[in-house]
Amino acid sequence: MFLDQRQGLALAMPAALFALLMFLVPVAMLLSEAFRSDGGWSLAAYFEFFSKPLNQTVFLRTLKLGVMVAGTAAVIGYAAAFCIVNLDAKARGQIFGLVVLPLMISPVARTYAWIVILGRTGIVNDALVGLGLTETPLRLLFTETAVFLGLLQLFLPLMIISLVSSMENIPRDVIPAARVLGANWLQVFVKVILPLTKEGLVIGGTLVFTGSLTAYITPAILGGSKVLMLETLLYQRVNVSNDFVSASVIAMILIVMSFSTNLLLKRIATARRS
Amino acid sequence: MKPFLTAALLATASVALVPAANAADKTLTISVYSFAQDAYKKALYDPFEEMCGCDLVVETGNSVERMAKIEANAAKPVIDMAVISSHDALALARKDLIADLDASKLSNMSKLYPSAQDPLGNGQAVGYTFYASSIVYRKDLVSIDSWADLLTNPKLANNVALPNITGTQGPLTLMMLNKANDQGGDFSKTISDIGKASDKIVTFYSRSSELAQLMNQEEVIAAPVGRFAWSRFKSSPLPFEWANPKEGQAGGMNVMIMTKGNGNEDLAYQFMDYWLSTEVQTRIAEALIDSPANMEVKVSDEVAENLTYGADLINSLNILPPSEIIDNRGKWVEQWNAEVIK
Numbered sequence: 155m156f157l158d159q160r161q162g163l164a165l166a167m168p169a170a171l172f173a174l175l176m177f178l179v180p181v182a183m184l185l186s187e188a189f190r191s192d193g194g195w196s197l198a199a200y201f202e203f204f205s206k207p208l209n210q211t212v213f214l215r216t217l218k219l220g221v222m223v224a225g226t227a228a229v230i231g232y233a234a235a236f237c238i239v240n241l242d243a244k245a246r247g248q249i250f251g252l253v254v255l256p257l258m259i260s261p262v263a264r265t266y267a268w269i270v271i272l273g274r275t276g277i278v279n280d281a282l283v284g285l286g287l288t289e290t291p292l293r294l295l296f297t298e299t300a301v302f303l304g305l306l307q308l309f310l311p312l313m314i315i316s317l318v319s320s321m322e323n324i325p326r327d328v329i330p331a332a333r334v335l336g337a338n339w340l341q342v343f344v345k346v347i348l349p350l351t352k353e354g355l356v357i358g359g360t361l362v363f364t365g366s367l368t369a370y371i372t373p374a375i376l377g378g379s380k381v382l383m384l385e386t387l388l389y390q391r392v393n394v395s396n397d398f399v400s401a402s403v404i405a406m407i408l409i410v411m412s413f414s415t416n417l418l419l420k421r422i423a424t425a426r427r428s
Numbered sequence: 429m430k431p432f433l434t435a436a437l438l439a440t441a442s443v444a445l446v447p448a449a450n451a452a453d454k455t456l457t458i459s460v461y462s463f464a465q466d467a468y469k470k471a472l473y474d475p476f477e478e479m480c481g482c483d484l485v486v487e488t489g490n491s492v493e494r495m496a497k498i499e500a501n502a503a504k505p506v507i508d509m510a511v512i513s514s515h516d517a518l519a520l521a522r523k524d525l526i527a528d529l530d531a532s533k534l535s536n537m538s539k540l541y542p543s544a545q546d547p548l549g550n551g552q553a554v555g556y557t558f559y560a561s562s563i564v565y566r567k568d569l570v571s572i573d574s575w576a577d578l579l580t581n582p583k584l585a586n587n588v589a590l591p592n593i594t595g596t597q598g599p600l601t602l603m604m605l606n607k608a609n610d611q612g613g614d615f616s617k618t619i620s621d622i623g624k625a626s627d628k629i630v631t632f633y634s635r636s637s638e639l640a641q642l643m644n645q646e647e648v649i650a651a652p653v654g655r656f657a658w659s660r661f662k663s664s665p666l667p668f669e670w671a672n673p674k675e676g677q678a679g680g681m682n683v684m685i686m687t688k689g690n691g692n693e694d695l696a697y698q699f700m701d702y703w704l705s706t707e708v709q710t711r712i713a714e715a716l717i718d719s720p721a722n723m724e725v726k727v728s729d730e731v732a733e734n735l736t737y738g739a740d741l742i743n744s745l746n747i748l749p750p751s752e753i754i755d756n757r758g759k760w761v762e763q764w765n766a767e768v769i770k
Contacts, residue, residue, distance in 0.1 A: 206766075208770065274646055274647055295630075295631075378633070379769060394595075395761070396495070
């Protein structure tokens with residue numbers, strides 16, 4: 155029934171080769187474009203990319219929104235996950251199902267729903283005008299706020315799922331014990347829940363942050379060309395400007411940001427453990 | 429098997445294969461815009477295949493993808509003919525990727541409006557459709573008299589969308605704003621004006637379908653757009669109007685080209701000539717796909733309402749020379765990114 159190492163390697167080889175040839179090789183070839191200049195290797199394309207104010211703005215906006223979405227998702231996610239794991243089994247299944255449900259709906263449909271909510275004739279503006287808080291509808295679409303809300307809604311379920319999984323592993327009597335020993339809720343969270351769920355936070359944080367960096371549809375629909383992010387800029391460079399060198403630079407930046415975030419979060423989790 | 433039987437079978441098989449080989453030889457690969465392909469099939473592709481006894485292979489995509497494919501296969505073209513914007517055609521011409529056209533092989537050439545007969549001025553392209561570009565607006569909320577209204581009319585602050593500089597409509601809008609403000613053809617001043625007003629512009633759209641959605645959702649009440657998209661607005665329950673600004677309407681042209689050294693020139697000429705014929709241009713116009721470049725095309729007033737139609741209108745269009753777009757686009761995009769998108 156069990157395989158020895160050689161058999162295991164032999165069986166894993168086709169999938170590994172497929173992934174190598176169909177993904178890693180073309181991606182490496184594409185990314186290498188950005189390191190070529192005058193027939194040699196160079197970082198000139200990166201210096202040129204970051205020398206332009208628009209690119210700097212887009213990079214910082216992408217980083218800022220990624221951090222804000224991941225941070226907000228963590229705060230809301232902890233509250234939601236804590237409630238979910240403390241529900242009885244039936245209610246937990248139902249609420250968890252509601253959290254997962256949006257993941258089964260196309261991101262395009264989920265993003266268009268925000269147009270209904272944030273549009274000039276949408277629910278929010280109708281309420282604001284109806285309550286007399288503003289005379290004319292506010293411009294809510296094509297703003298960073300709209301992109302932030304869209305990304306948060308898109309990726310929050312991933313954070314909740316990760317935190318619920320890790321919170322379910324906390325022994326049920328640990329929190330009451332801390333309370334009995336005099337810890338207030340903030341201390342319970344910081345000294346008990348957070349250390350015991352940091353693996354879930356690392357996974358959830360990585361998924362939400364990298365998802366926010368690489369999402370295309372939501373920034374394109376809710377932000378348009380006025381709220382460019384790296385992913386929408388990349389699309390423009392390939393499909394409008396035919397500028398593959400610049401697109402390769404952006405792709406490499408996204409990859410580096412994703413891996414760096416994962417490493418950073420893991421490092422923080424490991425440091426606190428030791 | 430006896431030798432004579434083998435020979436007989438081979439001979440029979442050869443005879444059977446000859447028509448197939450001939451059919452395969454008569455294949456024309458064309459590269460076209462993605463829109464309205466079902467309508468094109470009915471009005472153009474199917475009738476042509478029936479007439480020539482050949483196969484059409486239709487490749488679509490956006491302009492950048494299609495041009496990249498032509499460039500990547502320059503040594504051995506996989507595309508025989510293409511239809512693209514006049515400035516994209518010029519870009520390909522400057523890379524020596526398209527062939528000189530032999531006007532004598534296009535019998536319908538003389539039926540085209542003069543400006544469509546040699547739009548690049550080098551004999552390498554022929555126009556097959558015109559499009560006007562003006563401002564669509566909500567006539568119940570605002571009136572538009574000038575292109576300058578887009579940036580100066582207070583009712584349009586936070587209610588107007590402009591085309592992105594990277595799209596076809598972008599440079600046309602720059603040209604008309606420049607003309608309206610008497611800026612003497614210096615688009616850098618116009619781009620700066622748009623940059624100063626950018627906070628009051630809802631968005632810079634890329635596709636007319638995107639704009640139609642925004643206007644039907646009442647996010648935007650006025651925007652420049654090509655006449656080919658007018659039917660999207662005309663059929664809306666909202667009261668949209670096509671503006672006739674005092675500076676006139678902008679215009680553009682899409683053209684046919686043939687790739688250099690494709691080896692399928694005769695069939696490509698046959699197809700291009702068929703597309704330019706009065707019969708086909710009329711069929712395409714009546715299906716509201718493209719406005720005709722053929723002067724002999726006659727359509728009803730109802731159809732004409734949706735098109736860029738008639739000598740008076742076509743001759744009055746403000747057309748930006750393709751060379752001006754190609755020579756300056758990089759500079760415009762750079763300034764646009766710095767001052768408008770920011």
